[in-house]
Amino acid sequence: MADPEPVLDDLADETSALDGLVAGLDEQGWRTPTPAPGWTVAHQIAHLAWTDERALLAATDPAGFAREVEQALAAVDRHVD
Secondary structure, three states: OOOOHHHHHHHHHHHHHHHHHHOOOOHHHHOOEOOOOOOEHHHHHHHHHHHHHHHHHHHHOHHHHHHHHHHHHHOOOOOOO
16 A cells, blocks of 8 residues: 555645645625635535545544435435535
8 A cells, every 4th residue: 555644744734734724704795705605714624624534434433424425315406515
């Protein structure tokens, strides 16, 4: 297996950079539109958080992740990633 440290270091650096961009935002800053139609900065950050949480669940609780996938597939019309 390849050494995961460089990837983890890069992820930590990217997380720090993103934190630096949003840490001082006020309410208006969080509501700033992004290039994604209908999405604000808050929507984008929430999307990243959700994705990271699902990745963590998949890595630490495969059965729990499988249950979430099953539930999402059963109600795909209501599922938002």
